[in-house]
Amino acid sequence: MTAIIQASDLTKIFGRSTAVDHISFEVRQGEIFGFLGPNGAGKTTTTRMLTGVIPPDAGTALILGHDIRSEPVQAKQRFGVVPETSNAYTDLTAWQNLMLMGELYGLPRARAEQRSSDLLGMVRLLDRKDQKVQAYSKGMKQRLILAMALIHEPELLFLDEPTSGLDVQSTQMILSLLRDLNAKGTTIFLTTHNMEEANRLCHRVGIIRAGKMVAIDAPEKLKTAIDRIHKIEVSFDREVHGDALAGLEGVVTANRTGDKWQVTTRNKDATIHSLANFSRHNGAAIVTLNTLAPSLDEAFLRLTEEAQS
Ligand SMILES: Nc1ncnc2c1ncn2[C@@H]1O[C@H](COP(=O)(O)OP(=O)(O)O)[C@@H](O)[C@H]1O
Numbered sequence: 001m002t003a004i005i006q007a008s009d010l011t012k013i014f015g016r017s018t019a020v021d022h023i024s025f026e027v028r029q030g031e032i033f034g035f036l037g038p039n040g041a042g043k044t045t046t047t048r049m050l051t052g053v054i055p056p057d058a059g060t061a062l063i064l065g066h067d068i069r070s071e072p073v074q075a076k077q078r079f080g081v082v083p084e085t086s087n088a089y090t091d092l093t094a095w096q097n098l099m100l101m102g103e104l105y106g107l108p109r110a111r112a113e114q115r116s117s118d119l120l121g122m123v124r125l126l127d128r129k130d131q132k133v134q135a136y137s138k139g140m141k142q143r144l145i146l147a148m149a150l151i152h153e154p155e156l157l158f159l160d161e162p163t164s165g166l167d168v169q170s171t172q173m174i175l176s177l178l179r180d181l182n183a184k185g186t187t188i189f190l191t192t193h194n195m196e197e198a199n200r201l202c203h204r205v206g207i208i209r210a211g212k213m214v215a216i217d218a219p220e221k222l223k224t225a226i227d228r229i230h231k232i233e234v235s236f237d238r239e240v241h242g243d244a245l246a247g248l249e250g251v252v253t254a255n256r257t258g259d260k261w262q263v264t265t266r267n268k269d270a271t272i273h274s275l276a277n278f279s280r281h282n283g284a285a286i287v288t289l290n291t292l293a294p295s296l297d298e299a300f301l302r303l304t305e306e307a308q309s
């Protein structure tokens with residue numbers, strides 16, 4: 001497979017801190033590549049270097065064969081960007097924003113109009129096209145920004161946390177649009193701090209932590225790490241023994257915190273099942289039961305441990 005993005009030793013230094021520290025990776029043609037990491041890890045800085053907003057301090061990247069240092073303009077014509085902060089003008093309408101984008105990419109007027117109608121239909125904003133963006137909800141705005149990024153039919157799309165802070169409906173719509181675009185051949189570079197999202201959508205994921213790439217893998221491997229460390233928080237209406245909980249199916253550890261038990265499990269479903277059985281057989285009613293998604297750091301730890309072993 002051809003590399004659409006080839007980053008080598010990409011580095012960015014702000015003052016005394018190295019935000020992006022010699023990272024190397026490739027994104028292959030036709031894939032959805034998830035760029036995953038906690039807040040402050042260097043995702044946006046990397047994306048901004050790749051999309052030619054800021055220059056790297058060391059290393060470089062080839063985007064569609066063009067070096068971001070020497071040929072930034074050629075590359076820009078062939079990719080689209082949904083940046084971390086909105087690039088839509090709020091005092092303009094959706095239609096005007098799209099026309100402006102069309103001009104920026106040198107699209108003929110008629111072509112820009114055709115694309116804008118198609119794209120507004122796709123993101124379900126056609127009936128709101130003449131409304132100023134300031135009246136839009138966050139989700140509508142983000143859908144417009146996605147449409148704007150696609151005006152010139154780019155073969156590569158960068159998105160920096162496109163679903164961050166969005167309602168469920170807009171999130172689902174955006175994710176499903178990304179899937180459709182990808183199915184039609186668009187390569188996607190998706191930045192996110194949401195593991196589940198990366199897991200559901202991406203063919204491969206790269207994990208960045210404190211400016212360093214700590215793992216690049218298929219999400220299946222990531223998922224294994226996530227599944228292995230699920231936590232269940234449970235409380236009963238009377239005293240129960242930790243040993244009894246530790247013996248339930250799938251349970252790795254059972255620790256008490258206040259009036260609750262924190263149970264880590266290899267098999268969430270089986271453990272919940274056996275907790276219900278345990279409750280019935282011991283006459284200890286379950287007062288609360290929550291499953292806690294593993295923190296990014298927990299999963300990262302697993303992944304880096306795996307990478308070292
Ligand atoms: N323009 C800047 N000036 C100084 N420090 C910055 C700048 N942009 C980002 N940083 C720092 O670089 C690190 C990485 O930030 P960023 O790339 O935005 O992370 P992420 O997108 O993964 O949350 C953070 O410590 C951040 O504070």
Ligand SMILES: [Mg+2]
Nearest residue numbers: 043044045084
């Ligand atoms: Mg960011």
